[in-house]
């Protein structure tokens with residue numbers, strides 16, 4: 001993947017180096033309130049609601065806004081900006097006015113969010129209450145070493161998946177998902193996650209052209225993306241962690257499903273192909 005010529009709109013809030021927040025308020029023990037958009041580890045809403053009840057909300061610490069000077073931060077900026085360029089015109093055709101997330105927040109370890117305390121251990125996530133994507137860049141190491149997903153494109157897929165959750169908050173899909181439940185092979189959570197994978201595929205299809213060639217994505221990159229989608233399937237993670245697969249507790253979909261929906265989005269290049277809520281087979 002090549003991205004050095006990609007535009008950077010600077011929609012980054014940099015909280016790195018500020019230190020974890022919310023410790024004094026019991027925030028680190030509390031978990032994120034709204035269950036949406038975890039890249040890998042879904043937390044059921046009942047658990048999070050209970051955990052947050054009685055716990056003080058952490059103070060939200062604002063980081064510096066705008067351009068970042070390090071390469072890792074700039075990569076995030078390029079991918080976020082590319083999503084803005086791709087989705088602005090694509091969603092207009094579907095009558096949806098795309099607005100970028102309020103920011104992609106880069107943080108270390110733990111940080112206050114509009115949804116409670118965000119922690120690295122959750123993996124990247126989107127908070128619908130403040131419309132921000134939260135990302136601890138140490139996740140990239142985990143993506144490679146724990147999940148075996150290598151390459152920059154795997155990271156771009158993760159970022160675009162999270163922005164996919166932002167799109168869902170604009171289209172109302174998140175509300176629909178909530179009615180369908182948070183766990184199980186056919187749950188609203190699984191449908192939401194697979195749709196976000198599909199949106200990441202749609203982004204990948206259009207990113208090179210929308211960037212005027214500033215971003216280049218090869219067939220090998222797409223294979224890396226499919227590999228990453230497979231690596232973070234519920235069945236693969238459960239097999240690795242517990243030695244068995246329990247579909248009743250699925251939150252994100254199987255490896256095969258995640259690959260299928262990412263591929264579907266890429267092949268179609270159209271968010272209309274991503275209707276996981278109407279699909280008969282996921």
Ligand SMILES: [Zn+2]
Pocket residue numbers: 036037038039040161162165193196
């Ligand atoms: Zn997700």
